[in-house]
Amino acid sequence: MEMKKLFENGRTVFSMEIFPPKKPGTIKSIYSTLDGLSDIKPDFISCTYGAGGNPADTSTIDICRIIKEKYGILPIAHFTCVNNTRADIDKAIELFRAAGIENVLALRGDKNDRYPPKEDFHYAADLIKYLKEKAPELHISAACYPETHPEAESPVADILRMKEKEECGAEHFMSQLFFDNEDFYAFREKTQIAGIKSPIEAGIMPVTSKAGILRMVSMCGASVPKKLARILNKYENNPEAFADACVHYAIDQIADLITNDVDGIHLYSMNKPDTAKKIFEAVKNML
Numbered sequence: 001m002e003m004k005k006l007f008e009n010g011r012t013v014f015s016m017e018i019f020p021p022k023k024p025g026t027i028k029s030i031y032s033t034l035d036g037l038s039d040i041k042p043d044f045i046s047c048t049y050g051a052g053g054n055p056a057d058t059s060t061i062d063i064c065r066i067i068k069e070k071y072g073i074l075p076i077a078h079f080t081c082v083n084n085t086r087a088d089i090d091k092a093i094e095l096f097r098a099a100g101i102e103n104v105l106a107l108r109g110d111k112n113d114r115y116p117p118k119e120d121f122h123y124a125a126d127l128i129k130y131l132k133e134k135a136p137e138l139h140i141s142a143a144c145y146p147e148t149h150p151e152a153e154s155p156v157a158d159i160l161r162m163k164e165k166e167e168c169g170a171e172h173f174m175s176q177l178f179f180d181n182e183d184f185y186a187f188r189e190k191t192q193i194a195g196i197k198s199p200i201e202a203g204i205m206p207v208t209s210k211a212g213i214l215r216m217v218s219m220c221g222a223s224v225p226k227k228l229a230r231i232l233n234k235y236e237n238n239p240e241a242f243a244d245a246c247v248h249y250a251i252d253q254i255a256d257l258i259t260n261d262v263d264g265i266h267l268y269s270m271n272k273p274d275t276a277k278k279i280f281e282a283v284k285n286m287l
Helices: 003-007 027-038 059-069 086-099 124-134 155-168 181-193 210-220 226-235 239-259 273-286
Strands: 013-018 044-047 074-080 103-107 139-144 173-177 200-204 264-268
Touching: 003 139, 013 027, 013 273, 027 059, 027 273, 044 059, 059 074, 059 086, 086 124, 103 124, 124 139, 124 155, 139 155, 155 181, 173 210, 173 264, 181 200, 181 239, 200 239, 210 226, 226 239, 239 264, 239 273, 264 273
Parallel strands: 013 044, 013 264, 044 074, 074 103, 103 139, 139 173, 173 200, 200 264
Antiparallel strands: none
8 A cells, every 4th residue: 555645634644653673583572662652553554673783684564464464454664765775675675576565665775884784875865766777666765864874974964864855756755753843834834835745754763761762862863842851850660650650641743733734744653652652542532
């Protein structure tokens, strides 16, 4: 199924992201996560790419096959190019075909010291263009950054990169996490001015630990608004109150986004189905 068709009836799409088990050979451990998330019946589930970007790790494709065949949910496979050669990409395309995977999130990927970057692809747009040429049957999604990619020259340059991805064949965008909806609305307005037409899903990550989210925002360039900072500081030593407050923060974000006609919500589940269920139950009647 073409990803863009999910957005044609005007309703808010609700999707989720999971990640493969960290230890190779433990793929069956993902079943407990998927058992919980399948009760939600999301429009699709995306799976992040391999262990540390290792091109030899096929767990993403294996999990996407499970999502499709066992759970009957549309999968989308994350696919990075920073550690892949053209030959690696060609092999992956054949694996996608064999697994019946039609939707791919094309990314540059984070650089990893354990795997020196290859030189065949420098940007996600390069990967998108190559995939459209070699596997035109694939439907390509891409990432976007409401608070600007940390390596971008400027916010304008970042929007132009996004436009380039669309022109190369991306037909759907999923945003990096953010915690202030006004940042997303300002970003959305800029994409409209730039003439970007593809639907944009808002990436929402429920906070599960203070240290974890501070580490994440330092990596991706997101900011922590004062409202969330107060929650992190007040409840960091009270795990139950911390969890409740952070879930409610995510619910408030999503409710406001839906009210303001967001194309979709992409929930970073962190492989925690109970948290995802609490959030979904609170907003499902708004979707």
